[in-house]
Amino acid sequence: MPRLHDTQSHFATAVHDPESALPPGLLGRAGEVPTARFGVYRNNVGSSLVDAVAANYPTIQRLVGTEFLRAMVQVYVRDTLPETPVLIHYGATFPGFVAAFEPAQRLPYLADVARIDWAWHQAYHAAEANPLGPEQLATIPADELAGRRMLLHPSAGALSSPWPALSIWHTNRHDATVKPVDLRSGGQDTLICRPAHEVGVWHLPAGGAGFLHALAGQATLSDAARQSAELTPAFDLTRTLQALLASGAITGIR
Amino acid sequence: MPGHAGGCAAAVRNRPVAPIPASAGVGLKPAHYQHILEHRPAIGWFEVHPENYMGAGGPPHRYLEAIRELYPLSLHGVGLSIGGAGRLDRAHLERLATLVRRYQPALFSEHLAWSTHTRGFMNDLLPLPYNEETLAHVAGHVAEVQDALGRRMLVENPATYLRFEDSSIAETQFLEELATRTGCGLLLDVNNVYVSGTNHGFDPPGYLDRFPTRLVEEIHVAGHVRREDDLGQPLLIDSHDAPVADPVWALLEQALQVAGPLPVLVEWDSSIPAWDGLMREATRAQRILHARTTEHRRHAATA
Numbered sequence: 001m002p003r004l005h006d007t008q009s010h011f012a013t014a015v016h017d018p019e020s021a022l023p024p025g026l027l028g029r030a031g032e033v034p035t036a037r038f039g040v041y042r043n044n045v046g047s048s049l050v051d052a053v054a055a056n057y058p059t060i061q062r063l064v065g066t067e068f069l070r071a072m073v074q075v076y077v078r079d080t081l082p083e084t085p086v087l088i089h090y091g092a093t094f095p096g097f098v099a100a101f102e103p104a105q106r107l108p109y110l111a112d113v114a115r116i117d118w119a120w121h122q123a124y125h126a127a128e129a130n131p132l133g134p135e136q137l138a139t140i141p142a143d144e145l146a147g148r149r150m151l152l153h154p155s156a157g158a159l160s161s162p163w164p165a166l167s168i169w170h171t172n173r174h175d176a177t178v179k180p181v182d183l184r185s186g187g188q189d190t191l192i193c194r195p196a197h198e199v200g201v202w203h204l205p206a207g208g209a210g211f212l213h214a215l216a217g218q219a220t221l222s223d224a225a226r227q228s229a230e231l232t233p234a235f236d237l238t239r240t241l242q243a244l245l246a247s248g249a250i251t252g253i254r
Numbered sequence: 255m256p257g258h259a260g261g262c263a264a265a266v267r268n269r270p271v272a273p274i275p276a277s278a279g280v281g282l283k284p285a286h287y288q289h290i291l292e293h294r295p296a297i298g299w300f301e302v303h304p305e306n307y308m309g310a311g312g313p314p315h316r317y318l319e320a321i322r323e324l325y326p327l328s329l330h331g332v333g334l335s336i337g338g339a340g341r342l343d344r345a346h347l348e349r350l351a352t353l354v355r356r357y358q359p360a361l362f363s364e365h366l367a368w369s370t371h372t373r374g375f376m377n378d379l380l381p382l383p384y385n386e387e388t389l390a391h392v393a394g395h396v397a398e399v400q401d402a403l404g405r406r407m408l409v410e411n412p413a414t415y416l417r418f419e420d421s422s423i424a425e426t427q428f429l430e431e432l433a434t435r436t437g438c439g440l441l442l443d444v445n446n447v448y449v450s451g452t453n454h455g456f457d458p459p460g461y462l463d464r465f466p467t468r469l470v471e472e473i474h475v476a477g478h479v480r481r482e483d484d485l486g487q488p489l490l491i492d493s494h495d496a497p498v499a500d501p502v503w504a505l506l507e508q509a510l511q512v513a514g515p516l517p518v519l520v521e522w523d524s525s526i527p528a529w530d531g532l533m534r535e536a537t538r539a540q541r542i543l544h545a546r547t548t549e550h551r552r553h554a555a556t557a
Contacts, residue, residue, distance in 0.1 A: 004387055004388055004391060005339035005340070007383060007418070008339045008368060008380075009339075011371075011380065012372075012373060015376065015380075016373070024419075025383075025418055025419040025420060026416050026417070026418060026419070027416060027417045027418070028417075028484075028485070028487070029453060029454055029455045029483070029487050030455075030485060030487070032484070032485060034415070034416040034483065034484075036481075036482075036483040036484045037416040037453070038416060040415045040481075040491055041380060041381075041415065044378040045376045045377060045378045048377045048378060049376075049377055052377065081375060082374055082375040082377065083374055083375070084333075084343070084345070084346060084375060085305050085333020085335075085343070085369065085370070085375045085377075086305055086308040086309075086333070086346075087305065088306070088308065088309050123312075124309075124312050124313065125309025125310065125311065125312045126309070126311055126312060128311040154311070155312075194312065197313060
């Protein structure tokens with residue numbers, strides 16, 4: 001094995017473990033063991049990765065405060081280094097980490113709010129596409145529509161929460177003074193989409209998130225509607241379709 | 255706000271490469287997108303980190319498309335890890351090639367550093383031992399990048415905080431040899447010269463005297479912060495979060511006097527000021543460019 005590989009292995013290991021000894025062969029200005037100097041690299045790597053993840057979860061920062069968020073992210077980045085240098089894709093698994101993070105258990109909705117932040121971030125960077133207008137939908141005979149499949153906007157995402165996650169997300173993201181949300185008010189389905197320049201976040205009728213996921217999995221309109229009605233007896237196909245069309249989440253019909 | 259980015263591929267295909275002028279440019283930051291498009295400030299050019307534009311679409315591309323229509327652009331990579339002991343990340347190289355095709359930047363540069371190892375990407379520019387093994391390795395990577403992008407790249411001298419026992423080649427000589435072997439150009443970061451010089455106890459103007467200035471196609475200036483190491487020695491950190499320090503401006507003057515007119519970029523990547531704050535730094539760089547390159551021409555004429 002070439003020396004450069006070993007040098008970098010030792011360096012990387014010591015950067016990730018602040019308790020470990022410095023790798024051999026490093027010199028400070030006067031030839032001393034450069035502990036503080038090596039600390040600059042430890043700090044640069046650690047804090048820049050925490051910054052990168054934290055920047056994608058602004059609503060969680062508002063909810064739990066900067067200090068708590070950064071402490072959580074610090075634990076997260078220790079075991080989850082970026083797989084690529086494209087940091088806009090880094091932190092996708094953070095909501096799952098939050099769900100299992102012991103000190104955050106008193107906020108059981110936190111992981112779902114983080115999922116909305118991540119879906120927002122994904123929508124922001126997603127590919128462009130032109131949404132389907134209602135007039136284009138009207139050209140398809142009603143009796144044919146049931147057997148058709150929908151093309152979804154690349155930015156469209158949805159999630160279903162047993163908590164009022166969207167209300168919590170919305171007031172923490174947008175309001176100057178956070179409004180109280182009644183946690184007993186029940187679950188919410190949320191739609192995230194960026195039909196043009198701005199990312200939008202909408203409330204979907206109950207069962208709407210599952211319906212969107214079924215459409216994304218290539219189900220026909222009637223199959224997706226039947227599955228959604230089985231899972232959510234109150235599922236309302238017309239209102240859900242209207243919400244998807246109005247948000248620009250549908251780009252075509254096949 | 256730029257209205258439409260769909261269908262851009264066709265519009266971009268025949269976009270001419272706008273050369274980077276020998277004037278002051280700044281790093282393009284999202285906080286300044288709106289201001290730039292509304293006011294079209296008199297700045298020579300912009301530079302971006304390509305990694306921030308590797309999403310499929312969205313506002314970053316919409317703004318960059320609009321700004322690229324108005325100004326020359328340079329791509330300054332921070333993630334290729336050309337000093338990494340492993341193989342280059344081909345997927346990342348392909349993403350870079352896609353951006354280069356789309357935006358037709360006049361320059362592409364990267365750092366003499368590594369940032370990726372077996373466990374993943376570390377998001378920092380980590381130092382290298384300068385010896386024959388590293389030189390052969392980095393030269394192979396630079397050649398591979400230039401092949402993949404179909405163009406010459408520039409390699410930047412790094413800011414470093416420690417040295418390696420098994421370094422046997424001076425940094426200036428290492429860069430010169432790298433350029434000789436690969437045909438790459440160099441990006442001279444005079445803040446990095448000052449930071450490394452202070453940290454390692456060498457004389458920054460003397461380093462510039464030894465630097466192969468004829469290979470330089472771009473100069474960077476940036477701010478740093480001052481700390482101390484365990485022995486109470488000065489430890490400068492290349493933080494890009496402050497105005498450019500006076501000794502760094504002096505190095506810029508020295509470099510331009512020798513090299514003649516070159517593009518000069520002001521880097522400011524965190525605690526980013528309002529546009530006017532950044533423009534003040536660019537204006538200072540522009541004044542120095544004007545004064546030094548006039549002098550350079552006078553010397554050349556009388557030589």
